[in-house]
Amino acid sequence: MPPERLQKIxxxxxxxxxxxxxxxxxxxxxxxxxxxxTQLGTxxxxxxxxxxxxxxxxxGPERHTYVALNKPKGYVTTVSDEKKRPTVMDLVQKxxxxxxxxGRLDWASEGLLxxxxxxxxxxxxxxxxxxxxxxxxxxxxxxxxxxxxxKLRRGISIxxxxxxxxxxxxxKIRLIREGDNPWLEVTxxxxxxRQVRKMFEEVGHHVEKIRRVQYGPLAxxxxxxxWRNLTLLEVAKLKTAASGxxxxxxPSPQIPLRAPKPTTIKPPRLQHSANPSRSSKxxxxxxxxxxxxxxxxxxxxxxxxxxxxxxxxxxxxxAPRSARPSHxxxxxxxxxxxxxxxxxxxxxxxx
Numbered sequence: 001m002p003p004e005r006l007q008k009i010x011x012x013x014x015x016x017x018x019x020x021x022x023x024x025x026x027x028x029x030x031x032x033x034x035x036x037x038t039q040l041g042t043x044x045x046x047x048x049x050x051x052x053x054x055x056x057x058x059x060g061p062e063r064h065t066y067v068a069l070n071k072p073k074g075y076v077t078t079v080s081d082e083k084k085r086p087t088v089m090d091l092v093q094k095x096x097x098x099x100x101x102x103g104r105l106d107w108a109s110e111g112l113l114x115x116x117x118x119x120x121x122x123x124x125x126x127x128x129x130x131x132x133x134x135x136x137x138x139x140x141x142x143x144x145x146x147x148x149x150x151k152l153r154r155g156i157s158i159x160x161x162x163x164x165x166x167x168x169x170x171x172k173i174r175l176i177r178e179g180d181n182p183w184l185e186v187t188x189x190x191x192x193x194r195q196v197r198k199m200f201e202e203v204g205h206h207v208e209k210i211r212r213v214q215y216g217p218l219a220x221x222x223x224x225x226x227w228r229n230l231t232l233l234e235v236a237k238l239k240t241a242a243s244g245x246x247x248x249x250x251p252s253p254q255i256p257l258r259a260p261k262p263t264t265i266k267p268p269r270l271q272h273s274a275n276p277s278r279s280s281k282x283x284x285x286x287x288x289x290x291x292x293x294x295x296x297x298x299x300x301x302x303x304x305x306x307x308x309x310x311x312x313x314x315x316x317x318x319a320p321r322s323a324r325p326s327h328x329x330x331x332x333x334x335x336x337x338x339x340x341x342x343x344x345x346x347x348x349x350x351x
Contacts, residue, residue: 111212124242
């Protein structure tokens with residue numbers, strides 16, 4: 001393998017970005033074959049040389065990872081923020097491997113953001129010569145007329161950091177929704193800082209909302225705050241677009257201009273009372289099922305009298321009637337009370 005620059009080897013190993021790797025080298029934290037290297041541009045062979053960063057031996061280049069993220073509003077597109085604001089790195093913590101954002105979306109912008117640890121592809125995509133198209137959906141304050149839109153289509157001068165003014169490349173603009181504050185679709189091939197916002201500010205219209213929906217051959221197809229890994233075909237198309245060759249644009253995604261209202265799922269209606277303690281108080285306990293072949297347990301009088309009798313072999317002495325208790329002895333006919341019966345009517349003989 002031919003020798004490569006140390007910062008490129010460190011970035012490919014997933015230790016840090018190239019800019020951060022340069023800081024590691026100049027601060028004396030990189031050792032090659034036992035010697036501290038502090039000079040930028042030093043080359044090494046990762047297959048033959050022993051390279052250590054902070055005492056840790058590099059294990060070779062990291063496997064490339066490519067992620068498409070739907071960045072929501074309120075996140076900064078950077079690895080770390082001095083103001084301790086939320087960054088896009090907070091949204092991709094479950095991604096295997098360390099990835100970095102390709103390009104930038106400001107704090108108030110949202111939409112498709114590519115993240116990868118493939119430094120070569122990232123640099124090729126961000127070069128101005130690649131001319132990778134980027135499509136935005138923009139909501140502006142007021143109604144710009146066709147004259148203003150034609151100025152933006154031809155290219156307009158905007159101010160950059162430091163006061164220097166540059167002219168933007170031609171852009172494609174079309175109206176997608178009319179209104180007092182219309183929605184426009186803007187396609188540019190550059191990636192200057194806050195370029196779309198500055199373009200509309202130059203013609204007197206403030207950008208209220210902006211969302212990136214396409215990046216080269218990629219289209220936004222994940223919900224806000226979510227991400228997915230790119231397929232091998234998508235990675236191949238990205239590399240083709242980064243080389244400057246034209247790639248067929250994907251179909252425009254059907255994305256609502258307004259955020260969808262959260263759907264509320266109503267719980268199913270209960271058939272019984274909502275108070276379980278109250279319903280259980282008046283409800284009857286279920287009876288235990290009776291065994292299928294079990295007969296009801298009752299005893300007839302005849303069986304009791306039979307079982308109460310003594311066997312024939314034993315002699316039972318009966319007490320005389322006179323010795324029996326008065327409440328057990330039968331009353332005699334003479335002691336029974338006389339009941340008066342009405343006299344019978346005489347029978348009449350037939351003549």
